[in-house]
Amino acid sequence: MAYVTDRKRVEGLGSAKTGTEQHWTMTVTSVALLILTPFFLWIIGGLLGQPHEAVVASLSRPVPALIVGAFLVVGLHHMRLGMQVLIEDYTRGLSRKIGLIATTILCYALAAGGVVALAQIAL
Amino acid sequence: MADVNRGNRPLSPHLTIYRPQLNSITSIFVRITGNGLIVGAIAVVWWLMAAASGAAYFDMIDGLVTSVLGDIVMALSVLALWYHALGGVRHLIWDTGRALDVETSDKLGWGMIIGSVVLTALTLIAI
Numbered sequence: 001m002a003y004v005t006d007r008k009r010v011e012g013l014g015s016a017k018t019g020t021e022q023h024w025t026m027t028v029t030s031v032a033l034l035i036l037t038p039f040f041l042w043i044i045g046g047l048l049g050q051p052h053e054a055v056v057a058s059l060s061r062p063v064p065a066l067i068v069g070a071f072l073v074v075g076l077h078h079m080r081l082g083m084q085v086l087i088e089d090y091t092r093g094l095s096r097k098i099g100l101i102a103t104t105i106l107c108y109a110l111a112a113g114g115v116v117a118l119a120q121i122a123l
Numbered sequence: 124m125a126d127v128n129r130g131n132r133p134l135s136p137h138l139t140i141y142r143p144q145l146n147s148i149t150s151i152f153v154r155i156t157g158n159g160l161i162v163g164a165i166a167v168v169w170w171l172m173a174a175a176s177g178a179a180y181f182d183m184i185d186g187l188v189t190s191v192l193g194d195i196v197m198a199l200s201v202l203a204l205w206y207h208a209l210g211g212v213r214h215l216i217w218d219t220g221r222a223l224d225v226e227t228s229d230k231l232g233w234g235m236i237i238g239s240v241v242l243t244a245l246t247l248i249a250i
Binding site for chain 1: 154157158160161164165167168170171172174175176177178181182185188189197201204208211212214215218246249250
């Protein structure tokens with residue numbers, strides 16, 4: 001065995017690169033989502049099955065639009081990071097890369113779709 | 124160098140030989156519910172985009188979302204959302220270094236299971 005210190009032996013190994021940032025982002029977004037979730041369920045739950053005019057009228061108001069938009073943007077960012085953990089735990093190589101790209105695109109596409117829809121409803 | 128230890132470290136909980144307990148089951152369900160919520164997210168965004176595109180298309184999608192199958196998907200999504208939220212609360216508590224002993228973790232686990240069912244029932248009654 002080479003005469004190296006413990007620090008030298010492990011430096012650069014493992015995956016400890018952006019894990020701290022990922023964990024902190026999940027912490028911050030989870031607290032934000034805890035605040036937003038009851039309001040989001042209240043708004044969307046109350047609107048499912050309502051006539052089109054009622055849905056448009058409600059989501060045209062700034063506060064419901066803000067809550068739904070914030071929930072979708074923050075929630076889908078949180079979901080992207082969560083799906084990244086799942087993919088990194090269970091897949092490797094090319095399928096890992098394809099999975100990460102596909103889920104990233106899906107989550108941001110859904111967030112963008114929700115925001116565009118809210119803008120169109122409000123205008 | 125004297126503390127080099129390559130053989131006597133704790134092993135990962137390999138699933139084939141790992142006895143399931145409340146803690147591991149509630150933990151895996153946090154992951155399953157979190158990732159499963161992509162279905163609810165797709166449904167809600169689709170429904171929003173339908174609302175933006177006009178009354179005729181909205182009526183069709185709203186009918187799908189509030190059909191029996193749609194109701195089941197939405198109710199399960201609400202359950203998944205509350206369960207995942209309570210699981211997140213448990214992680215926030217754990218991250219402060221508290222409640223890490225088995226007994227308290229088990230209590231929090233039962234709190235997640237019962238709490239998510241109660242919150243889902245309240246949500247479905249309230250809306």
